[in-house]
Amino acid sequence: MKKTFFTLAFFITCFQVIAQDKLLESVNDSLSAGAQTEYVTGTFKALYIVNMKTVEAPAAGALNVEFQHRFGTVNSGAYNLFGLDFATFRLGADYGICDRLSIGIGRSSYLKTFDGYLKYKLLRQTAQSGRMPVTVSLLGTTSYYTLHFDQSESALSNKYRFNYTAQMLIARKFNSSLSIELTPTFIHYNLVESSADKNNVFALCGGARMKITKRMSINVEYDYLFPNQLVSTTDPPRSNSLSLGWDIETGGHVFQLVFTNSQSMVESQYIGQTVGTWGKGYIYFGFNISRNFNLKPHDKPKT
Amino acid sequence: MRLRICAVFFLVFGFSINGKCQNYISKTGFIGFYSKTPLEDIKAENNQVYAILDPGNHQIAFALLLKGFIFPRELMQTHFNENYVESDKYPKATFTGVCSGDMDLAKEGIYQVVIKGNITLHGVTQPLETTAALEVKNGQILGTSSFRLKPEDFQIRIPGIVRDKIAKEIDVRVQITWMRT
Numbered sequence: 001m002k003k004t005f006f007t008l009a010f011f012i013t014c015f016q017v018i019a020q021d022k023l024l025e026s027v028n029d030s031l032s033a034g035a036q037t038e039y040v041t042g043t044f045k046a047l048y049i050v051n052m053k054t055v056e057a058p059a060a061g062a063l064n065v066e067f068q069h070r071f072g073t074v075n076s077g078a079y080n081l082f083g084l085d086f087a088t089f090r091l092g093a094d095y096g097i098c099d100r101l102s103i104g105i106g107r108s109s110y111l112k113t114f115d116g117y118l119k120y121k122l123l124r125q126t127a128q129s130g131r132m133p134v135t136v137s138l139l140g141t142t143s144y145y146t147l148h149f150d151q152s153e154s155a156l157s158n159k160y161r162f163n164y165t166a167q168m169l170i171a172r173k174f175n176s177s178l179s180i181e182l183t184p185t186f187i188h189y190n191l192v193e194s195s196a197d198k199n200n201v202f203a204l205c206g207g208a209r210m211k212i213t214k215r216m217s218i219n220v221e222y223d224y225l226f227p228n229q230l231v232s233t234t235d236p237p238r239s240n241s242l243s244l245g246w247d248i249e250t251g252g253h254v255f256q257l258v259f260t261n262s263q264s265m266v267e268s269q270y271i272g273q274t275v276g277t278w279g280k281g282y283i284y285f286g287f288n289i290s291r292n293f294n295l296k297p298h299d300k301p302k303t
Numbered sequence: 304m305r306l307r308i309c310a311v312f313f314l315v316f317g318f319s320i321n322g323k324c325q326n327y328i329s330k331t332g333f334i335g336f337y338s339k340t341p342l343e344d345i346k347a348e349n350n351q352v353y354a355i356l357d358p359g360n361h362q363i364a365f366a367l368l369l370k371g372f373i374f375p376r377e378l379m380q381t382h383f384n385e386n387y388v389e390s391d392k393y394p395k396a397t398f399t400g401v402c403s404g405d406m407d408l409a410k411e412g413i414y415q416v417v418i419k420g421n422i423t424l425h426g427v428t429q430p431l432e433t434t435a436a437l438e439v440k441n442g443q444i445l446g447t448s449s450f451r452l453k454p455e456d457f458q459i460r461i462p463g464i465v466r467d468k469i470a471k472e473i474d475v476r477v478q479i480t481w482m483r484t
Binding site: 019020021023024026027028030031034035038041042059060062127175176214215249250251252292294297 | 326328330351353354355357360362363364365366367368370375376377378381382384385386389391392395397399400401420462464465468
């Protein structure tokens with residue numbers, strides 16, 4: 001009799017555990033069956049890798065204020081505290097019109113340049129493999145510099161102050177730490193330095209971020225300008241832009257400490273008009289700080 | 304002896320029949336969590352919770368996708384998924400348990416019950432015991448409950464710089480309308 005009782009108790013206990021597992025299994029099954037397409041989020045922490053913009057955009061109704069600062073070149077010597085005596089900065093703001101479309105404006109001290117852009121997220125990487133492997137954003141930027149023309153250029157009209165950039169930002173988040181972005185770029189300069197320089201130039205920009213902790217990452221960026229397009233000599237000679245960054249995220253802020261050989265932070269300038277190489281010490285230390293403000297609450301999943 | 308085996312067999316078999324046919328399910332259950340500190344209020348709500356209630360043995364199971372939690376501030380949502388619950392690694396949170404107390408789910412009425420079970424979040428399983436109300440009405444069961452969870456119990460690490468902005472204990476509210484399958 002005792003034996004039967006134990007058998008019964010054993011079966012019922014077993015059964016209860018099995019039943020709970022069955023129940024859980026069936027909710028899990030219906031959860032997977034009902035799952036909608038899931039999009040990858042957080043490909044990059046910030047809107048910038050260093051100088052290049054990322055595929056990320058502020059959410060609908062979110063305002064992102066960006067303060068970008070570059071000191072002078074490290075090779076300017078101890079007298080200038082290795083560049084810290086000088087400053088170039090850009091103040092920018094990005095606003096999410098909807099989750100896929102954002103608009104931005106900025107003003108930088110380099111050539112007293114205004115810039116404005118529209119960014120549209122065309123494709124979104126999906127979490128399920130084999131659906132959409134990359135996120136693609138289209139970016140159109142216009143820049144307008146207001147530094148007074150010198151004597152020889154004073155006859156030029158206003159239109160020569162405009163440059164246009166069109167970029168296709170293609171990024172993939174390979175895993176939670178590594179993301180890579182490749183950006184074919186087209187730039188139109190209304191004014192170039194000599195007639196040998198082309199007004200329409202092409203470049204390929206690439207960048208990556210590798211997380212070292214959950215809230216920190218190391219970034220690298222290289223902007224390759226295809227040769228024989230901008231050929232006029234400059235002093236120091238023209239160079240491709242190479243940058244390193246260190247992202248530190250603290251709640252609503254992202255701090256980025258950067259080293260770059262580009263002084264400007266506007267596409268048409270840092271891609272085509274970077275002069276001086278890392279090897280010769282033309283390295284600008286600087287930082288980007290961004291702060292996110294929510295102007296209106298968002299009520300649907302970020303897509 | 305044969306009789307006894309038969310009895311055991313029928314008991315177990317009977318239970319499983321009972322368990323299979325008449326489950327109450329919901330695919331649009333609500334779970335929200337709320338954190339209040341002097342510095343910041345955080346809330347997130349998920350309206351796509353899957354839940355099953357077996358009226359025979361009063362067992363329940365819940366499952367939800369962590370990415371289904373909607374925050375009024377999108378950046379918090381990104382941080383929640385990326386830095387706290389790591390929803391790429393641990394996409395789901397689940398609960399299984401059993402309700403006990405005076406109840407007759409075949410009859411209309413409101414029953415105060417105790418729920419005991421295990422919750423799994425961020426790859427960590429913790430026991431959970433809470434009170435809940437089950438209201439049987441028009442062939443549906445409305446279940447409501449609330450309890451508190453500590454992020455640290457689930458190995459969710461919160462850095463010092465934001466520790467004061469996130470409550471030590473997070474309020475969780477659950478509301479499920481179960482319908483018969």
